[in-house]
Amino acid sequence: MPSDFITVAHIDDLPPGRCTSIETDDCGIALFNLEGRIYALDNMCPHAGGPLGEGTIEGEHVSCPWHDWKFHIPTGVCQKNPTPSLNVPCYEVRVIEGAIQIARPSQSS
Numbered sequence: 001m002p003s004d005f006i007t008v009a010h011i012d013d014l015p016p017g018r019c020t021s022i023e024t025d026d027c028g029i030a031l032f033n034l035e036g037r038i039y040a041l042d043n044m045c046p047h048a049g050g051p052l053g054e055g056t057i058e059g060e061h062v063s064c065p066w067h068d069w070k071f072h073i074p075t076g077v078c079q080k081n082p083t084p085s086l087n088v089p090c091y092e093v094r095v096i097e098g099a100i101q102i103a104r105p106s107q108s109s
Contacts, residue, residue: 005094005101012098014038019062021053026104029053029091032073034060039073040091040102046078052088 008022014033021043022029028043030053041062043053050066061070061079070079076088092103 004104005092006104007099007101008040009100010098011038011095011100014100017057019053019055019057021051024102029102030055030062031100032057032062034073038093038095038100040093041071041073041076042089042091044088045069045071046086046088047080 006024008024008029009020009031014020014031016033016035019030019032022031028051030041030043032039041052043051045052045064045066047064047069048066050064052062052064052071054065055062060073062073063070071077071088072079076090078086094101
């Protein structure tokens with residue numbers, strides 16, 4: 001099933017081991033580069049709304065900068081209390097000619 005992708009950043013702006021916050025028309029996105037693989041999560045921590053894209057990467061996890069809640073970057077699963085209501089949505093990502101693109105939130109799974 002084809003998805004509608006939007007460009008949100010350039011690969012040169014997100015070196016390995018780094019994360020960033022991106023605002024789109026639809027929502028806030030946290031982008032992560034884990035050893036060259038790009039991941040995208042919803043940017044809002046479900047605990048208190050902290051910006052996950054400004055957090056600290058520890059292996060495959062990001063710590064929210066506000067209260068240190070941790071989330072598994074590839075899956076969005078909350079490590080403090082892994083219940084579905086506290087997990088963060090993940091977005092499909094592709095990189096085309098250096099452009100980081102995500103599936104529009106309404107289109108991704």
